[in-house]
Amino acid sequence: MSTQQHECSNAMEQKIHEEFSTRFGGEGILFASAGRINLIGEHTDYNGGFVFPGAIDKIIEAEIRPNGTDRCRVYSVDIKETAEFGLKEEDAPSQQWARYIFGVCREVQKRGFVVKGFDAVFAGNVPLGAGLSSSAALESCFAFAMNDLFNDNKIDKFELAKIGQSTEHNYCGVNCGIMDQFASVFGKKDNLMRLDCRSMEFEYFPFKLDGYKLVLVDSQVKHELVDSPYNKRRQSCERVAEKLGIETLRDATMDDLNRIKDEISEEDYKRAEYVIGEKQRVLDVCDALERGDYQTVGERMYQTHEGMSKLYEVSCEELDYLNDLAKECGVTGSRIMGGGFGGCTINLVKDDLYDPFIAVVTKKFQEKYGHEPKIYPVVISDGARRL
């Protein structure tokens, strides 16, 4: 962890603890979980394909203590709001942020595990709406805590990730795949993870870039997946898979798709074409990384951007502009990251190009859109944990 991050997290812990002792007296136990990046493999998770994420040093921390009742009292330091709720289905809180926590509690209970009343204070430094999965970080932090505090850690880690995913489906209106919660739960310092979202097998890839850096450039166009076209993208893929008589697009080839071209809409065709290409790109990037072939990694990243922009149509003007700037500066690879509709580009930049690239992108973006993009160097870190 960098010194800066450590100080920041200490300041956050201190603030959390002050609020906890003022509101509830005494102290609780600290838990944390992380946001994530994804090197490549977008919108492949719910299609049974591969993803290649890692947890990052942007985290959510929560201080939690069982309170001996059947009610939960939670204070958000960042939003400066309290939510109080019971643990039955009809007790859902009205605030969206609190529904993530309530949903986690309910999903733990639905699986036959225990949740009792607790008091909690939490804060985070995962930028909201930037495509870094602040919601998965929140879900994983509380899922991990409920497992630790009330269930002797009997719930396995995949189930913790699924608890977060089901929370999105059942309490937040987003029909997401498993990538974000998986990354947030399984994240390991200095390692990316290649996950096969059909078999759920995964392997850690030590993340060492020789002569290159990864950096996120945040357009600050807020991405909001709730009630978004995200769910529509997923429906397109499911329609095509159904037409092909397969479970997911993992098993589809371009030949298969072309066979049914006349029976599906032009839009569904484009969505499936993107997914079929993206499945292969993840595998190509993993192989290329092992050979130290950053040129190929970068090319695939640009191809993903093109596909997400033109075929999957989840980009926006600002992100396309950031991608163009990266290309103009000679950046090795750049693409929109995460679900889309705003947020960040992820950029693979040669060490000696890093400073000039950041200077150009900051200046030109500011000139065009009236505000600077935010820059986040990527530090691959641990996922959910008790501190």
Ligand code: GAF
């Ligand atoms: C969002 C979703 F939550 C993930 O499941 C994944 O589909 C991603 O968009 C796109 O790759 O982050």
